[in-house]
Amino acid sequence: VSDDRFSGSAPRFDEVEPAAFDELPLWSAPFGLRLLEMVELRPGLVALDIGCGTGFPLVELAQRLGPGATVHGVDPWGAALARVGHKLAVCGVGNVTLHEARAERLPLADGAVDLIVSNNGFNNVDDLDAVIAECARVARPGAQLVFACNLPGSMRELYDEYDALLHERGLEGERRALAAGVRSRRKPISVTSALFERAGFRVERIIEDSFALRFADATAMFAHFFMSIIFVPQWLEVLAPALREPVFTELERRLNERARIAGDLTLTIPFACCECRRTGEGSFGTPGPR
Ligand SMILES: C[S@@+](CC[C@H](N)C(=O)[O-])C[C@H]1O[C@@H](n2cnc3c(N)ncnc32)[C@H](O)[C@@H]1O
Numbered sequence: 596v597s598d599d600r601f602s603g604s605a606p607r608f609d610e611v612e613p614a615a616f617d618e619l620p621l622w623s624a625p626f627g628l629r630l631l632e633m634v635e636l637r638p639g640l641v642a643l644d645i646g647c648g649t650g651f652p653l654v655e656l657a658q659r660l661g662p663g664a665t666v667h668g669v670d671p672w673g674a675a676l677a678r679v680g681h682k683l684a685v686c687g688v689g690n691v692t693l694h695e696a697r698a699e700r701l702p703l704a705d706g707a708v709d710l711i712v713s714n715n716g717f718n719n720v721d722d723l724d725a726v727i728a729e730c731a732r733v734a735r736p737g738a739q740l741v742f743a744c745n746l747p748g749s750m751r752e753l754y755d756e757y758d759a760l761l762h763e764r765g766l767e768g769e770r771r772a773l774a775a776g777v778r779s780r781r782k783p784i785s786v787t788s789a790l791f792e793r794a795g796f797r798v799e800r801i802i803e804d805s806f807a808l809r810f811a812d813a814t815a816m817f818a819h820f821f822m823s824i825i826f827v828p829q830w831l832e833v834l835a836p837a838l839r840e841p842v843f844t845e846l847e848r849r850l851n852e853r854a855r856i857a858g859d860l861t862l863t864i865p866f867a868c869c870e871c872r873r874t875g876e877g878s879f880g881t882p883g884p885r
Pocket residue numbers: 620623627645646647648649650651652669670671672675696697698699713714715716719720721722
């Protein structure tokens with residue numbers, strides 16, 4: 596079998612499909628770069644990416660582990676998996692198996708996996724306890740699990756202004772709904788990591804960091820595509836339809852004033868990366884296959 600990896604015949608970058616270059620959503624990058632620093636990379640591993648979405652870190656991890664490894668990607672979002680399939684074909688990555696499934700029921704055998712990763716996946720599933728139980732089932736004793744998630748306090752610059760505005764207008768039920776939504780989506784890392792401990796993982800390392808999402812002002816932020824489809828609906832849903840325009844027009848005005856004084860609108864995103872190890876009979880901390 597000829598080995599053409601070093602033949603110099605690889606296409607130039609502008610001859611391949613652009614899909615090969617837009618693999619990583621920018622929002623996912625700061626979390627995912629830390630996650631990729633923490634995972635153990637060994638040839639031959641069987642890995643699993645939970646909530647792989649459009650392929651991150653799945654496609655990158657598969658390539659970093661090399662062709663001898665197998666990487667499973669699980670996500671219920673079929674259209675995103677079709678996109679991943681296209682990227683895999685464009686990039687010639689052949690060691691990925693995609694599963695259109697929910698992580699509450701993983702289509703994998705007991706003890707089949709050496710490494711589990713999830714980049715902002717666990718904080719998006721419906722039943723985190725069930726997902727963690729499934730991780731414990733499919734992880735072999737000694738398997739590593741690394742996940743990244745954003746933390747309470749995310750975008751506090753916006754939430755503080757929004758909360759103050761709701762308070763001024765006597766919208767106390769809406770304030771409570773806003774706070775409850777944040778609490779349900781962003782748990783302290785001590786709470787999430789304790790769930791893994793209880794399910795049979797040992798938490799070995801937690802790093803906390805933050806990054807700044809900067810915009811010229813709130814007008815730019817509200818119109819930004821990713822913000823408008825992911826976050827703005829969460830902020831609007833606490834308001835009755837008739838209140839949305841007046842409240843958001845005022846919120847935009849106040850945030851724009853802040854941006855004018857500060858020079859930009861910065862939204863701070865605190866996040867954590869947590870590394871766990873599957874415990875197990877006689878195998879505590881055993882290294883994976885080489
Ligand atoms: C914030 S996105 C993260 C996607 C990707 N990991 C990234 O970093 O760009 C969360 C993903 O979790 C997926 N998801 C939602 N519910 C899920 C479930 N029950 N099991 C597995 N994945 C789920 C969503 O479809 C979505 O692709």
